[in-house]
Amino acid sequence: NKEKLLSFSNPVRFIFSHSALKEGWDNPNVFQICSLREMGSERERRQTLGRGLRLCVNQEGERVRDDSINILTVVASENYEAYAERLQSEIESETGIRFGIIEKDAFAHLIFSDSSQAVGITGSHEIWSELQTEGYLEKSGKITKTLKETLLDGTFAVSAKFLPLQEQIEAILRKSAGRLNINNADERKTIKYRKEILNSPEFEALWQRISQKTLYRLAFDEDSLIKSCTKSLSEMQPVAKAMVSFSKATIKQSQSGLGVEVQSNGTTSSVIDVAEQPLPDILGVLQEKTGLTRRSLSRILKESEKLADFAKNPQQFISEAITRINYCKRLSIVDGIKYYPLKGEVYAQSLFMDKELTGYARNLFETSSKSVYEYVPKDSEVESRFAQELEEQDEVK
Secondary structure (H helix, E strand, O other), X not given: OHHHHOOOOOOOOOOOOHHHHOOOOOOOOOOOEEEOOOOOOHHHHHHHHHHHOOOOEOOOOOEOOOOOOXXXXXXXXXXXXXXXXXXXXXXXXXXXXXXXXXXXXXXXXXXXXXXOOEOHHHHHHHHHHHHHHOOOEOOOOEEOHHHHHHHHHOOOOOOHHHHHHHHHHHHHHHHHHOOOOOOOHHHEEEEOEOHHHHOOHHHHHHHHHHOEEEEEEEOOOHHHHHHHHHHHHHOOOOOOOOEEEEEEEEEEEEOOEEEEEEEEEEEEEEEOOHHHOOOOOHHHHHHHHHOOOHHHHHHHHHHHOOHHHHHHOHHHHHXXXXXXXXXXXXXXXXXXXXXXXXXXXXXXXXXXXHOOEEEEHHHEEEOOOOOOEOXXXXXXXXXXXXXXXXXXXXXXX
């Protein structure tokens, strides 16, 4: 009875051999190990990986999105570096996603925090050109070693014109500068806690101040949010009419194959007459993408006096409106977070003993006797610098 054996009420536990388990016994929670046979076909290898990469589920059948749980161990016939490089190359080839490449329109969706104005395609190209001039990007858009070093030491900067966007630009660059999250299992370490630190009077005093459990609530003024969204939409650049461009070419067939010759008259553009096209349900789309009510959205659109642009180019207008409304919503939510202490409820120090931490050597910062743990896991260079600075501060005990 497979269902009974896998139930949480059954005390029986299993240790499977990866060669016997294969792709996980058709159960999404048995996915820790997969074996890639050297003689297996490419399709078989990808199916094996795909099954192993499924998100596990909890007792309610809900997917658990926890990086510390969803870890797939691959037993490959090649060394770690070669496997990681080949897998990344395959994903780039199949999906068109190019790791370490910055496209020219990668910054078009960014919004200036001081004016709620979107960067747009032209602005994105300008940022891209600036990065290339500084030696951060190659002509192909590939991230250079110079940019990686600049991001590493925290000296990355943009021109004054794009200074309000620096954090957003840096976030995109950091994300693209990374590789696939593939770690060497031989470097996996269990992070031990320091009992003497937990029992020290200094930590005891600190724990008394931070162990209080809290509940947070979101409270924001609907009228203020509507006014903020209305102002942002009213500052949108005029939307150009939708156009379709086409060019003519001649296809010639010969013994060597098919050949294409573009005609000399070039590309022809034509404005689409939207009056003849049915308009989408703008309130329905905005409600789905922003979570606001149709009544609030209707008020925002009317008071922004930008609905005429919607008729010119519905898709562009809706896309821009979604970006701006969600941005205003995020600002309102941040300002409206309020925390409430739960009376009599605190976190126990046993959390440090009960929860085992693990990490990989390249992502661990070794600490002195100041830290509760022997190592601090770090996911970015910002975290690494933070840990280093805490280690060097005399005020930190």
